[in-house]
Amino acid sequence: MSLALAHAAAAPAQSTQVFILPHGTTVLSDATAGDLTPAARHYVESALADDQKLVHLNHFSHHHYFVVLADKPTPGQVAEALRRSGHTLHGLLKAEKVSDVFIQNESAMPDATLLLTEGLALSAYQFEGYKTDEKSRKAASLTNVYIVGKGATVAQITELxxxxxxxxxxxxxxxxxxxxxxxxxxxxxxxxxxxxxxxxxxxxxxxxxxxxxxxxxxxxxxxxxxxxxxxxxxxxxxxxxxxxxxxxxxxxxxxxxxxxxxxxxxxxxxxxxxxxxxxxxxxxxxxxxxxxxxxxxxxxxxxxxxxxxxxxxxxxxxxxxxxxxxxxxxxxxxxxxxxxxxxxxxxxxxxxxxxxxxxxxxxxxxxxxxxxxxxxxxxxxxxxxxxxxxxxxxxxxxxxxxxxxxxxxxxxxxxxxxxxxxxxxxxxxxxxxxxxxxxxxxxxxxxxxxxxxxxxxxxxxxxxxxxxxxxxxxxxxxxxxxxxx
Known part of the structure; x- marks a missing residue:
């Protein structure tokens, strides 16, 4: 498996982070906002108020992504929406050539981080194939996914x-x-x-x-x-x-x-x-x-x-x-x-x-x-x-x-x-x-x-x-x- 999964106690400063937010979130908590400038916080909250489900904040040295839980009638549909958000997220991370990402669950859904990571990892799969031209091979930039804090235990990450x-x-x-x-x-x-x-x-x-x-x-x-x-x-x-x-x-x-x-x-x-x-x-x-x-x-x-x-x-x-x-x-x-x-x-x-x-x-x-x-x-x-x-x-x-x-x-x-x-x-x-x-x-x-x-x-x-x-x-x-x- 080319994409490594691991647990992290906390995300380092100026690292690319993903926050999973409850459905209906329009205001970031102080813990989630972290070191965002007032202007950056306003930008994210405005996007959330406009009902955007995945908000990207580019700090140039690193990135923040905010994924909002879908409003679906069954837990299975909410879970599937998270996997699909993982796919969308993978496309954004790939475009920005991000190598390491830290995912943190700010919602009440206990397995939200694992589900998002599952969709992310399944999207990152590449069949090695038989191409001999190195230029024609698609290099995978994303190599490490860290699940932060109580988002999942080490045992759960290993099982996934x-x-x-x-x-x-x-x-x-x-x-x-x-x-x-x-x-x-x-x-x-x-x-x-x-x-x-x-x-x-x-x-x-x-x-x-x-x-x-x-x-x-x-x-x-x-x-x-x-x-x-x-x-x-x-x-x-x-x-x-x-x-x-x-x-x-x-x-x-x-x-x-x-x-x-x-x-x-x-x-x-x-x-x-x-x-x-x-x-x-x-x-x-x-x-x-x-x-x-x-x-x-x-x-x-x-x-x-x-x-x-x-x-x-x-x-x-x-x-x-x-x-x-x-x-x-x-x-x-x-x-x-x-x-x-x-x-x-x-x-x-x-x-x-x-x-x-x-x-x-x-x-x-x-x-x-x-x-x-x-x-x-x-x-x-x-x-x-x-x-x-x-x-x-x-x-x-x-x-x-x-x-x-x-x-x-x-x-x-x-x-x-x-x-x-x-x-x-x-x-x-x-x-x-x-x-x-x-x-x-x-x-x-x-x-x-x-x-x-x-x-x-x-x-x-x-x-x-x-x-x-x-x-x-x-x-x-x-x-x-x-x-x-």
Whole structure:
């Protein structure tokens, strides 16, 4: 993480400071005004009276910024407004080439400083990329953020830093192209991250995948010149609070051409390096949990391959025998992600899990339904579990919309020659994909998250940026850590 977070007892004289003010503030307290001249104080108070939400005062040697809490109907919306203020603030700091900033909370919202810092740090993320010309690289001027006084404890700052590192890991993985991150390299990167954070990784190679008869993963891999992997990430602290593990499953298609059911290009295929964003989110979540020593036993399963039309590529009409023993008629080779996930969901049963959550950039139907603003959720977990996950989504602004898995949707995936087929109707495609996965997610509570919309953005959007967003990491971290309370 290039941006360092730290605690400071007080801001030094003539340092760049950010003050978070309560909603409706028009008059600065003497403590907040500090050493401002009467003219400077009048300028700030006039701007606040004009209902400006972020006021910048340039002292030339240093800067003062005043961020006003938004007036929103829910705490989640106030929190999101603070993150977005962090993004705006980052733009101002970058323009002024500020390297160090001190943030002080003058509002009654206890976590305001952490939320503003979160938006600031997420906005500061840069994918290193592969440019060789030093002039073309964007140097990050902001390097240190100090949270002043009682704005946050050292433990809270350290936890936020660990969480952000998990998000950035996921973003880095999603942003890497296929020739830098094939299935084997993906598995190795996740293992390296585990060595750094404190989770273990067992990488199953082709021979082991064949021995386990993972027919979905093997079929998708047939057209690739490179072997598949199946990574088992496990974080098990000494005294976990849960008796049965939480299992996270992530789709790991490192590039999706659509196979023989070739995607059109441009547009549809061009961004398909992001088709492993579910697997990246699993790795990022495990990283954050391990880095922060969260006392939960969590397992991540990431089946990985690319999907290409070469060689002995699987074809529409093929019938596959899956890890579970069920047979699947292939109607479309571009509906490949559910085949990988089906094997992993079947494999997850061996752990007798407390709950299984899978994440996948699975369907265009989810994007058409929700755009990039939310992920689709569905599954067999209890309403209480869905409610807790939804609450976590609103808390971190990675919102979920629950869709049904009614019995009637099973008609969409019926096959004349196999137990089921891998493609539903033209309507409700994200639901029929979920209904397909349901057949393999048996013996435990399960939630499916289709993150196809928010996982990768083709244009910059506030602190989510452009490219891989790390969607799922903050959501799952919030949800899982709340199980401790």
């Amino acid at each position: 830093e660990g969480l952000l590192e998990g998000v950035f890991l996921a973003r880095d993985l999603v942003n890497a192209p296929l020739n830098k991150l094939n299935a084997v390299q993906f598995a190795e990167r996740m293992a390296e991250a585990g060595d750094q954070a404190g989770y273990t990784t067992d990488i199953l190679d082709l021979a082991k995948i064949e021995a386990l008869r993972m027919g979905g993963l093997l079929a998708v891999n047939l057209g690739s010149p490179e072997p598949p992997t199946f990574s088992i990430l496990e974080y098990k602290p000494a005294n976990p609070k849960n008796e049965k593990p939480y299992v996270l499953v992530g789709k790991g298609v490192v590039f999706d051409t659509g196979g023989l059911s070739l995607k059109p290009t441009p547009n549809s295929m061009d961004m398909m390096k992001c088709d492993m964003a579910g697997g990246a989110a699993v790795a990022g979540t495990l990283f954050a949990l391990a880095k922060n020593n969260v006392p939960l036993h969590v397992i991540g399963l990431v089946p990985a391959t690319d999907n290409r039309p070469g060689g002995l590529a699987f074809a529409p009409g093929d019938v596959l025998t899956m890890h579970s023993g069920l047979t699947v008629e292939v109607r479309n080779t571009d509906a490949e992600g559910r085949l990988l996930l089906a094997d992993a969901l079947s494999f997850a049963k061996k752990y007798d899990p407390e709950l299984v959550i899978d994440l996948a950039t699975l369907t265009g139907a989810a994007v058409r339904a929700l755009s990039t603003e939310a992920s689709a959720s569905m599954g067999t977990a209890t309403p209480e579990t869905f409610q807790k996950l939804s609450k976590a989504g609103y808390a971190v602004h990675e919102r979920l919309v629950e869709f049904p898995l009614w019995d009637e949707y099973a008609e969409h995936i019926k096959s004349d020659i196999a137990d089921l087929n891998n493609l539903g109707k033209g309507e409700a495609g994200h639901i029929s994909a979920g209904k397909f996965l349901e057949r393999f997610a048996t013996g435990y509570p399960w939630i499916h998250l289709d993150i196809a919309g928010p996982a990768f953005l083709t244009a910059p959007e506030s602190y989510r940026g452009k490219g891989g967003t790390g969607t799922g990491v903050r959501l799952l971290y919030e949800f899982l850590t709340k199980q401790l309370s």
